[in-house]
Amino acid sequence: MTMPEQKKAVVPRLRFPEFRNAGPWEVKRLGDMCDMQAGSFIKASEIRLVPEAGLNPCYGGNGLRGYTKSFTHIGRFPLIGRQGAYSGNVQLAQGRFHATEHAVVVTPKQSTNIDFLFFLLIRGELSRLATGQAQPGLSVASLNSVSIPFPALPEQQKIADCLSSLDELIELQAKKLEALKAHKKGLMQQLFPREGETTPRLRFPEFRDAGPWEVKRLGEVACEFSDGDWIESKDQSPDGIRLIQTGNIGLGKFIDNTEKARFISEETFERLSCSEVFPGDLLISRLPDPAGRCCLIPNIGKRMITAVDCTIVRFDLKQAHPYFCLSYCQTDQYFKEVAARSAGSTRTRISRQNLADVRVPLPTLPEQQKIADCLSSLDELIELQAKKLEALKAHKKGLMQQLFPQEIDL
Structure with missing residues (x-):
């Protein structure tokens, strides 16, 4: 969106009741609403893949790279990937962490809600601003000059609370899905014999005396x-x-x-x-x-x-x-x-x-059938949970398209 378009009334298709008469959102330069700065270089040899006591998360353009002793920030910040295939990728880092030079750290100014800004940046699909073919990239200067619509701070907070609650629900359902998958994997380790063995550790009661497989x-x-x-x-x-x-x-x-x-x-x-x-x-x-x-x-x-x-x-x-x-x-x-x-x-x-x-x-066919029935029932639960999770993600995506103006498309 270019600056002359600021005069156009910008409103989302879906608005909370208390803000329906609040007037249009105001188009502002992204650089006026937050400070942006690339992170700091760190040697690959200084990054560990496994977390240990005394190490901090290290974020690059595509999310968590590993863990390191140093840190560049303390707090809660949106990060924007600025180089390569993940240019425009947005994530939220919190606590004490190290941001590499491939990530732009976004610090909201006083009139900007940090969570609202995070969702706004995701909705903006910043990857479309990347330049270069072999190695596409985003510069801080180009991000600063982007014009984007903002509502007043109370409406920002309301939208952020709504979407954050959805994220919490999505995370909860994702954990349930992972727990089901972990349960199935553990059960399979019990229901099938170990390498070099001919009987499993766990057997249905009617087959405990059925002999080796x-x-x-x-x-x-x-x-x-x-x-x-x-x-x-x-x-x-x-x-x-x-x-x-x-x-x-x-x-x-x-x-x-x-x-x-x-x-x-x-x-x-x-x-x-x-x-x-x-x-x-x-x-x-x-x-x-x-x-x-x-x-x-x-x-x-x-x-x-x-x-x-x-x-x-x-x-x-x-x-x-x-x-x-x-x-x-x-x-x-x-x-x-x-x-x-x-x-x-x-x-x-x-x-x-x-x-x-x-x-x-x-094992014998009856025991095969019993194991198949058990695991297929678990697979049905896993599939049902996966569909539930995907439905929530689709709901959030559709909601974001409604809660943010169409004019947010850069």
């Missing part, structure tokens, strides 16, 4: 164990049979990037003699990151194939329960073995044959 090769418990197809750009079409790519395979979950979906026609499927993927198949990415990650394929309402760097595993249901095997293929023990069987100096990958030789510990 059997160890089999992954390829041994599948009735189909094959790679996907080599599909070139010229083979693709606007619609038809869905091509499942490595990017669709997450850590135990299917990532349906519909906007990046690729397809081939029925004719191409026949011409290339493609291998069809069916709902319930396990797809394993043989490429990082990490190699060996996998997911069970849901019913997406279309026929499917997959890329050549994915392995299709269709389990022999008389030997192996798909969800049980999916769960095992998320353990540290599984990924450790995949890494040991992988090759490549710059980009490691695992061959289909080596993947087939990965060992899978198997």
Whole structure:
């Protein structure tokens, strides 16, 4: 926004009742509302990755870099990333900390609420002000000259309180999600045998006397164990049979990037003699990151194939329960073995044959079913909590678009 635009009435679309007749926000130079100064250089050798007594947080342009003995500030300050891919990134630092030269420390003046300013800077999407192509950057001078609308201090406080409360709720829900994930990980460590052992530490009562588990090769418990197809750009079409790519395979979950979906026609499927993927198949990415990650394929309402760097595993249901095997293929023990069987100096990958030789510990089918039911119930809780968290983040984003004027877009 340029300075001549100050005469235009600037008001947000959503306003708290007590401020609806308070008049328009006033457009001011950012440099008139706060002081901005880049942090201080620190040697990489002086930064520790793990917190220790006597060390202070060290912030760069992209957030926390580590911990160091020195400090540049005490208090609560918004920080703006000023160099590289994270130019314009905004974070809030508090307490005693060291800000590096890649971060601009923002000190509000008397008529500016620090939390309001923090949210205002986020809403302003300062990255759009970065200059330079190879190494984009933001200068303090360019930030000072930005014109941005401000309300009176009481309205700033009201907006800051509202958004800070939402942030607290988001943080609480994020902690709940992490606690669920940690609980699942700890439970899996108990439900599957340790490396070199054949019985788990935790067993459901009805299986405590069922004897040791059997160890089999992954390829041994599948009735189909094959790679996907080599599909070139010229083979693709606007619609038809869905091509499942490595990017669709997450850590135990299917990532349906519909906007990046690729397809081939029925004719191409026949011409290339493609291998069809069916709902319930396990797809394993043989490429990082990490190699060996996998997911069970849901019913997406279309026929499917997959890329050549994915392995299709269709389990022999008389030997192996798909969800049980999916769960095992998320353990540290599984990924450790995949890494040991992988090759490549710059980009490691695992061959289909080596993947087939990965060992899978198997109890009887009833016990597999019991473990699968337990872990799938936990996964449902985790998914529900993740959706709740995303909904809160979306609500906050929408609220910020309403609480700040459209004219804040720089």
